[in-house]
Amino acid sequence: xxxxxxxxxxxxxxxxxxxxxxxxxxxxxxxxxxxxxxxxxxxxxxxxxxxxxxxxxxxxxxxxxxxxxxxxxxxxxxxxxxxxxxxxxxxxxxxxxxxxxxxxxxxxxxxxxxxxxxxxxxxxxxxxxxxxxxxxxxxxxxxxxxxxxxxxxxxxxxxxxxxxxxxxxxxxxxxxxxxxxxxxxxxxxxxxxxxxxxxxxxxx
Amino acid sequence: xxxxxxxxxxxxxxxxxxxxxxxxxxxxxxxxxxxxxxxxxxxxxxxxxxxxxxxxxxxxxxxxxxxxxxxxxxxxxxxxxxxxxxxxxxxxxxxxxxxxxxxxxxxxxxxxxxxxxxxxxxxxxxxxxxxxxxxxxxxxxxxxxxxxxxxxxxxxxxxxxxxxxxxxxxxxxxxxxxxxxxxxxxxxxxxxxxxxxxxxxxxx
Numbered sequence: 001x002x003x004x005x006x007x008x009x010x011x012x013x014x015x016x017x018x019x020x021x022x023x024x025x026x027x028x029x030x031x032x033x034x035x036x037x038x039x040x041x042x043x044x045x046x047x048x049x050x051x052x053x054x055x056x057x058x059x060x061x062x063x064x065x066x067x068x069x070x071x072x073x074x075x076x077x078x079x080x081x082x083x084x085x086x087x088x089x090x091x092x093x094x095x096x097x098x099x100x101x102x103x104x105x106x107x108x109x110x111x112x113x114x115x116x117x118x119x120x121x122x123x124x125x126x127x128x129x130x131x132x133x134x135x136x137x138x139x140x141x142x143x144x145x146x147x148x149x150x151x152x153x154x155x156x157x158x159x160x161x162x163x164x165x166x167x168x169x170x171x172x173x174x175x176x177x178x179x180x181x182x183x184x185x186x187x188x189x190x191x192x193x194x195x196x197x198x199x200x201x202x203x204x
Numbered sequence: 205x206x207x208x209x210x211x212x213x214x215x216x217x218x219x220x221x222x223x224x225x226x227x228x229x230x231x232x233x234x235x236x237x238x239x240x241x242x243x244x245x246x247x248x249x250x251x252x253x254x255x256x257x258x259x260x261x262x263x264x265x266x267x268x269x270x271x272x273x274x275x276x277x278x279x280x281x282x283x284x285x286x287x288x289x290x291x292x293x294x295x296x297x298x299x300x301x302x303x304x305x306x307x308x309x310x311x312x313x314x315x316x317x318x319x320x321x322x323x324x325x326x327x328x329x330x331x332x333x334x335x336x337x338x339x340x341x342x343x344x345x346x347x348x349x350x351x352x353x354x355x356x357x358x359x360x361x362x363x364x365x366x367x368x369x370x371x372x373x374x375x376x377x378x379x380x381x382x383x384x385x386x387x388x389x390x391x392x393x394x395x396x397x398x399x400x401x402x403x404x405x406x407x408x
Binding site for chain 1: 372
């Protein structure tokens with residue numbers, strides 16, 4: 001029983017690395033069996049179908065995101081410091097060459113699955129809703145803490161942050177732009193400056 | 205000869221629709237032959253390899269983008285009006301259910317191919333560089349026209365615009381958010397407002 005769980009976790013680790021580079025489409029039972037030195041039947045003992053692998057890979061990715069991005073940021077003071085911590089953590093997450101050598105799997109899967117109805121698509125959509133909710137909530141707290149102006153729309157602000165992350169990811173992964181991280185922070189600084197209470201902005 | 209070109213164009217039309225929904229990975233010779241009522245050998249007469257299909261599909265997409273987004277915007281007055289025309293046209297482009305039923309193929313291919321070395325990846329990277337250059341140049345003209353402040357960095361501004369488009373695309377395609385277009389324009393308005401010359405902003 002315990003051995004089975006360890007094997008399952010090892011297969012998932014490998015599947016996440018593979019999908020991060022080659023996409024969800026690369027997650028075939030045959031390919032995973034080969035990479036893990038198992039027979040197809042052996043792999044079927046852990047996952048009954050390609051869809052089950054896809055869903056498990058995406059759910060595990062969400063759990064890891066919560067652990068490595070969301071939880072540590074919660075330890076930072078609410079408001080702007082926490083938002084910045086989320087972004088710094090996101091950068092580390094999307095550039096973790098060991099666990100996701102092809103960059104953030106959710107960014108990859110979002111583009112790949114957006115027109116492919118099914119359980120995997122629903123999990124990716126859930127992941128992106130969680131991300132937007134996380135930014136919206138952190139922004140709301142920044143408003144309540146007086147870091148941001150009271151007429152800011154946290155929902156729009158969350159979308160604006162998402163845009164910066166997606167552009168950064170593309171600069172980094174597709175264009176291999178050495179300034180990707182610098183662009184990210186300059187865009188964030190611009191966006192946050194526009195969110196400051198007016199009095200604070202004028203006295204700066 | 206002419207018939208051959210017509211057939212090739214028809215295959216490409218279909219391949220772009222297919223890739224827009226299922227990704228570049230879906231463009232197998234067998235699949236395209238079947239969809240076009242041809243034998244594999246018949247399809248090989250037009251494209252010698254899967255890679256040749258991929259490159260042709262992406263090059264054709266870039267050519268269409270130039271025609272449907274870039275060229276009409278050039279007819280608008282330089283500066284902010286032209287930038288807004290580019291964005292309006294981009295929205296129509298990314299939501300052309302007839303030609304790209306799964307949304308912008310370049311957005312799809314960017315995430316899919318970013319870790320897959322080869323000619324197709326190079327064409328997608330070229331497409332994204334062209335897009336960023338287009339926004340950068342249009343922004344530069346907006347600065348020169350006095351619409352935007354002179355200390356604006358057009359390169360950063362182009363990345364910020366790209367971010368808004370990528371977030372909009374994800375809201376629309378993955379989350380099926382009915383407010384995607386409204387979010388796009390609100391984010392653009394915010395970004396453009398932050399680029400206005402200071403005097404103009406204060407007198408507004």
